[in-house]
Amino acid sequence: MSDATDLNMASRLTLNSGQSIPRLGLGVYKAAGAEATSAVVSALKEGYRHVDTAQWYENEEDVGQGVRDSGVKRKQVWLTSKYFPEDQVKSTSDVLAALRTSLPKLDHEDGHIDLMLIHSAAGGQEGRENIWRAFAQAQKEGWIQAIGVSNFNISHLERLPGPIPALNQIELHPWCQQRPIVEYCQRHGIAIEAYSPLARAEKDKWEDPVLVKICEKHSKNPGQVLIRWSLQRGFVVIPKSSNPRRIRDNGDVFDFCLDKGDMDALNGLDRGSGGAVTWNPVDQA
């Protein structure tokens, strides 16, 4: 668990590959076109320095535009994208070609992507090995700086040839804690990034009396308490919003601390896995 008192908007986590990723980022899944661009502009104006997109979201260009429109220098912003594996095995050179398509979309300025993830473990062992070789090659060439995975379970990680992924992005919130994979990654120096950290603002979860009580105690909303929980668990966290006020609220999480009682109560809500069943690491071969 992080020392809760030392967290601020500029907090970063050093990855096993040496780069430092901002602990808080903006997710942009389902934000398309101008909506994604203005969400990125709002977030960067609020002090976020990290955006999480994916080739599959079809908004990399809009994210790149948002960075340019914001006036914040590209090199001050951490951009993550994801490569979507197909069922059919692709050669390493085909994967490299597909990865290269993200570069001009995200970055007109100095030509790099901070972090690229394999979006899921679909596609089988041979597919994953080819993809990972392409990732390692792009990292060696310097245009992708850190490489990682998403939705990988322990067996996927154990069977991946080197280098060790910098990060595993998985669904994480108090109702979906995925403890075995989190513990495995922590033991092996693989950073954990929490996706759907707001539990997608689902009503049953946001109205959970345990959460409501903690919100009242700190005069914070459910989103803020959930983001704070992720940060204090040591995760990188990427809440999504396209709404400027909610983007600001989601960044306003550094003036309070969850104490041990709060953390224990939230940790007690675990149901193991989340809503995205087909994406859950335990469900993939």
Ligand SMILES: NC(=O)C1=CN([C@@H]2O[C@H](COP(=O)(O)OP(=O)(O)OC[C@H]3O[C@@H](n4cnc5c(N)ncnc54)[C@H](OP(=O)(O)O)[C@@H]3O)[C@@H](O)[C@H]2O)C=CC1
């Ligand atoms: N690797 C993977 O397979 C996956 C990665 N991700 C990544 O993680 C990011 C976050 O996950 P996501 O699934 O989007 O879910 P989140 O848990 O971040 O929830 C997003 C939802 O919450 C709403 N919301 C945001 N802030 C507030 C607030 N303060 N009050 C009320 N409602 C709020 C948003 O609506 P509004 O925009 O209107 O504010 C949106 O509907 C994604 O955008 C994506 O980048 C997500 C899923 C899978």
Ligand SMILES: O=C1CO[C@H](CO)[C@@H](O)[C@@H]1O
């Ligand atoms: O990145 C993603 C956004 O969320 C989707 C639905 O939960 C996932 O399928 C996908 O992996």
